[in-house]
Amino acid sequence: MSLKTYERIRSNPKFQAFVSKRNRFSIIMSILMIIAYYGYILLIAFNKPFLATKMGPGLVTSIGIPMGVGVILFTIILTWIYVRRANTEFDTEAEAIIKEATK
């Protein structure tokens, strides 16, 4: 790519807006993941009895197990949400910015 393309992209306000929008989304998603995971880990560290609490009277399954499986499912879903949005909305915007700079 020519230096001119880079120069045009850099001076395009849409590029700055695009980068900050996508970064904001990445950071929010990362924070959600960190809260879910470290929340679970800190529960293990500080409140083991809570996680070992039974799901109901007469049941053996403890609360910690569906919560743990929940963290796994949450991880998968969160990843797909990001990829969906990045592969459609963000990629379209990025292509438009490149097109503007190379025409």
Next chain:
Amino acid sequence: MSITHKNLFVAISGLALLALAGGALAAGADLGQTTKQATNWTAIAMFAVFVGATLYITKWAASKTKSAADFYTAGGGITGFQNGLAIAGDYMSAASFLGISGLVFASGFDGLIFSIGWLVGWPVITFLMAERLRNLGKFTFADVASYRFAQTPLRSFAATGTLVVVAFYLIAQMVGAGQLIKVLFGLEYIYAVMLVGVIMMMYVLFGGMTATTWVQIIKAVMLLVGATFMAVMVLLQFNFSPEALFAKAVEVHAKHDSIMGPGALINDPISAISVGMALMFGTAGLPHILMRFFTVPNAKEARKSVAWATTWIGYFYILTFIIGFGAVVMLIQDPAAYYVPKMVDGVQAIGADGNPLWDGLKGGGNMAAVHLANAVGGNMFLGFISAVAFATILAVVAGLTLSGASAVSHDLYASVWRHGNVDSVTELRVSKITTVILGIIAVLLGIIFEKQNVAFMVMLAFTVACSANFPVLFMSVLWKNCTTKGAVAGGTVGLILSVALTIMSPAVWEASLGNPKGSAMFPYASAAIFSMTAAFFVIWLVSILDNSAQAQKERALFGDQLIRSETGVGASGASGH
């Protein structure tokens, strides 16, 4: 090329025969445990089919591996879905399959903590790294980290970080292979280690990334199918009620109800967060995983790969949890079939309650999943799972070796030593020589570390990855003011601290090196919270203090790097690297 090919095929067949003969001799000499470790021809046949098929693929891949780019990235033409499976195949190691199910078998709930930890790194890679890696890099993660920096210091550091991680990870895999083949074939440990070394070398040497990718894809599919079957068979006995499964497990397990809650794995919050950091950010610093992002044609496919990888890996960890509990339910009640008798003066010892005493699972605690395969699917399925577990090791080891070889040939040889003035053919030759050397080192490491715990070695690799590779990669891509000096200083501090503190931690200092209990100088389970923080701090501090002309130049280059990393303008396309 074809002559070398033939010679190696002959060599490997010879080695395989030698191994079998040696195994038969060993079996004859050691009468104590032979009955349940007799040669299992079903397992051997299935493994032979796998090796045959993958070597055939390797032959095909060899015809496509002509340049260094083919060797490193399969020409960049792998699709996102294929790469997702290959990443899963690269990541779902023997340590996850055998180690986690073994941990669940031993202490229940605690295994889940590890499963989650090993998964949560993937969103971090997705949100922060995947597309930027693809947009900036070509062959190795050092390409990305050194994009705007001085090549020699940064690549030397990145290659060191790569090789250290690869070494620790390799040890775990080779030890796993040796342990597995003892149960599977009744073979000597050493033959298994050599067999893995030789077959893996064939994949990488001749087929490069193309063969490695397909070995990983086939293995991932086989492992997912096999693990699904085991989990379904376990749940079937309980009418698909996890509650009924857990109830039975609590009844038969020696620890009873305590397997339903967190046990001794995490005791203090510092260790808890530290282990969590190692697993979460370590994944984003594993060189053999990062390398896989360069095999797809663009950022879109890179994102898809990581989403598919996360899906398969998450699903697999849920399966291992069920498999671990299945092993509790089915193996503990049948000690005669799966346990080693506790022998005193040549006869089995009898406990105070009049029952015979047992000495733990045959082949060790990591064999829970393998024994369960026999329990749910008979000898035929045991053969399948054993072949799959062995194939797992081959696929992971091939990926690790390829990544180590790239670090040496692309980063150290081509960039540092020859300053980029090297043709593709020469670089390819250096990669291949390195592959052979790494194969030999892997075999030697496997022999030296025979008695070590597999899961702990992988932890060490993650700790180094999150403390050395990840901070450098993260800061160089995302922080404008980062400089060469900052990145190298911080990364080096992270590398040294992570290794030193891990050696001084109880798991290594006391449990592995045999020092008295309480003598470990570093009290926590993982070094990550200190070593990773220190790495980031030093990168920041040295970078802001660095006002050299070089530093100014590097900061000025951030603008163009940002444009390329965010939009993919100028990124290397498929196969046209």
